[in-house]
Amino acid sequence: MVGTGAILLMATACAGQNVPISQPAAGGTSAAPTGSVSTSPSESVLPAPPAADPPGKPRLTVPEGSTPVPPNKVDAAALPANYPHEVWTANGGTILNIRAQEGGCGHALGEATEQAGDHVVVNLSETKAQTGQMCTMDIRYPVISVALASPLDQRTVVLKTAK
Numbered sequence: 001m002v003g004t005g006a007i008l009l010m011a012t013a014c015a016g017q018n019v020p021i022s023q024p025a026a027g028g029t030s031a032a033p034t035g036s037v038s039t040s041p042s043e044s045v046l047p048a049p050p051a052a053d054p055p056g057k058p059r060l061t062v063p064e065g066s067t068p069v070p071p072n073k074v075d076a077a078a079l080p081a082n083y084p085h086e087v088w089t090a091n092g093g094t095i096l097n098i099r100a101q102e103g104g105c106g107h108a109l110g111e112a113t114e115q116a117g118d119h120v121v122v123n124l125s126e127t128k129a130q131t132g133q134m135c136t137m138d139i140r141y142p143v144i145s146v147a148l149a150s151p152l153d154q155r156t157v158v159l160k161t162a163k
Helices: 002-015
Strands: 087-090 095-099 108-115 119-126 143-147 156-161
Touching: 095 108, 095 119, 108 143
Parallel strands: 119 156
Antiparallel strands: 087 095, 095 143, 108 119
16 A cells, blocks of 8 residues: 555656656667646747739739629640630730640740730740759649730630740
């Protein structure tokens, strides 16, 4: 009975002390702890969530207030198979927001190369990686913006890839 009381006394005395999570073996090196131990309550400060579309970065979503261009007003016949062909207008029809395709270190670009009375031609391209730069092998579908000289109205958007 006395032995059990002594063990309980030692266990409760050690409970209030700060004991490291892992200790090195004699002559060994210590491993980084996999968790953290807090000895006093403190307020946790989390980093602010990233903005949905940070400035200067490709947008992943269509800007709020954009209007879809009807599919019969988008000519994507010149695009490669499986290339996206979604187009929206914004700013009274003077901005085209186009779902593009890019990969690795490349960045999607778009340019209105022809603006006729019945159609607008937009060349889609992708910047290439610098020589010797390692790049991932992923495909992304950002939304890029292309300015028009006048509102799209009833004109057809012709999408092409620049070579």
